Amino acid sequence: MVNYVWLSLILLGIFTAACKGQIDVVTQAALEGAELAVKTAFGLIAIMAFWLGIMKIAEQAGLVRALAYLVRPVVRFLFPSVPRDHPAIGAIVMNLSANILGLGNAATPMGLIAMRELQKLNPHPDRASDAMCTFLALNTACLTLIPSTIIGIRAIYGSAEPTAVVGPTILATACGMTAAVLVDRFLRSVYRARGT
Amino acid sequence: MLEIVTAVSKWAIPVFLALVLVAGVLRGVRVFEAFVEGAEQGFGMAVKLIPFLVAMIVAISVFRASGAMDIFVGAVALLLSCLSVPPEILPHALMRPLSGSAALGIASELIEEHGPDSFIGLLVSTAQGSSDTTFYVLTLYFGAVGIRKYRYAVASGLTADFTTLLASILIVSAIFK
Numbered sequence: 001m002v003n004y005v006w007l008s009l010i011l012l013g014i015f016t017a018a019c020k021g022q023i024d025v026v027t028q029a030a031l032e033g034a035e036l037a038v039k040t041a042f043g044l045i046a047i048m049a050f051w052l053g054i055m056k057i058a059e060q061a062g063l064v065r066a067l068a069y070l071v072r073p074v075v076r077f078l079f080p081s082v083p084r085d086h087p088a089i090g091a092i093v094m095n096l097s098a099n100i101l102g103l104g105n106a107a108t109p110m111g112l113i114a115m116r117e118l119q120k121l122n123p124h125p126d127r128a129s130d131a132m133c134t135f136l137a138l139n140t141a142c143l144t145l146i147p148s149t150i151i152g153i154r155a156i157y158g159s160a161e162p163t164a165v166v167g168p169t170i171l172a173t174a175c176g177m178t179a180a181v182l183v184d185r186f187l188r189s190v191y192r193a194r195g196t
Numbered sequence: 197m198l199e200i201v202t203a204v205s206k207w208a209i210p211v212f213l214a215l216v217l218v219a220g221v222l223r224g225v226r227v228f229e230a231f232v233e234g235a236e237q238g239f240g241m242a243v244k245l246i247p248f249l250v251a252m253i254v255a256i257s258v259f260r261a262s263g264a265m266d267i268f269v270g271a272v273a274l275l276l277s278c279l280s281v282p283p284e285i286l287p288h289a290l291m292r293p294l295s296g297s298a299a300l301g302i303a304s305e306l307i308e309e310h311g312p313d314s315f316i317g318l319l320v321s322t323a324q325g326s327s328d329t330t331f332y333v334l335t336l337y338f339g340a341v342g343i344r345k346y347r348y349a350v351a352s353g354l355t356a357d358f359t360t361l362l363a364s365i366l367i368v369s370a371i372f373k
Binding site: 030044101147179184 | 219222223227232234236237241242246249250251253255256261313318321322325328336337338340341344345346347353355357362363367371
């Protein structure tokens with residue numbers, strides 16, 4: 001599916017630019033996009049190095065396994081294919097906790113560590129495993145207690161109550177998260193039945 | 197309530213760091229060496245992401261700059277207006293899964309134009325806060341481990357986004373209207 005999304009984005013872009021007679025926009029946008037991508041990746045080096053270092057200590061101290069042990073019941077429901085006290089679970093829990101607390105800087109490295117651990121359990125290294133799909137569904141629809149960026153923007157534009165959206169936001173993500181888990185369950189069985 | 201959550205956010209990382217270090221020392225981990233060993237992989241992991249990020253961000257950037265995005269928004273607007281989605285927030289809703297910074301820009305514009313406490317302002321704030329940049333997360337996380345076949349991850353991610361959007365509209369209408 002991602003192949004088609006990607007292809008359509010570029011081809012429709014080129015087609016539209018050609019029809020509008022502004023074809024030069026395409027090259028410029030492509031190069032700017034590439035530059036932004038590399039900047040994003042390089043921006044990650046610092047936080048990745050830091051958190052991978054800390055996580056290595058946590059792992060050797062047995063904390064990651066201990067955390068995985070604590071959340072067993074939930075994990076058995078959401079990630080039946082992951083062994084009970086696998087380090088992946090510890091990293092998943094830390095990633096989701098960081099997301100919930102709105103700590104984006106910590107959430108991304110934890111998430112990438114979780115993916116690395118899940119990849120060790122993956123029989124097809126170029127294909128997303130069931131557990132990875134569930135993890136990403138949870139992650140893209142993850143609950144945030146305090147959406148601090150948007151609260152800041154509301155305050156800048158003179159809102160009488162910048163935090164008024166906290167409650168609605170939590171309710172809305174809860175709906176999204178539930179939908180994510182349900183759809184993930186459903187599609188998992190569909191894909192399993194098809195063997196893909 | 198808000199103060200408590202803010203305080204927790206502020207203290208979470210320092211407390212976590214202290215906890216990990218103390219536990220490491222108590223369990224006999226050579227903390228400095230372990231840290232360096234782990235941190236060593238940071239560069240490699242970030243660099244491995246570059247091809248995946250370039251592919252995705254280039255495509256989104258071309259789609260937006262060419263004006264195809266605006267046409268797409270116009271087309272979907274017709275469709276979604278049947279679902280009583282206010283047309284003002286459509287550009288935001290469609291941009292949200294693709295580009296975090298662009299969506300935030302649209303949200304700021306809407307808040308400035310309609311006022312933060314208007315229905316549109318509250319709605320776009322809720323929609324912005326309750327969803328994530330799905331394609332960025334997918335590209336980043338799958339890219340980090342070299343996954344090329346995403347299977348149903350795109351479908352479930354977008355379903356979640358759509359549900360969140362509809363839920364935001366219903367909830368904000370119910371509370372503030």
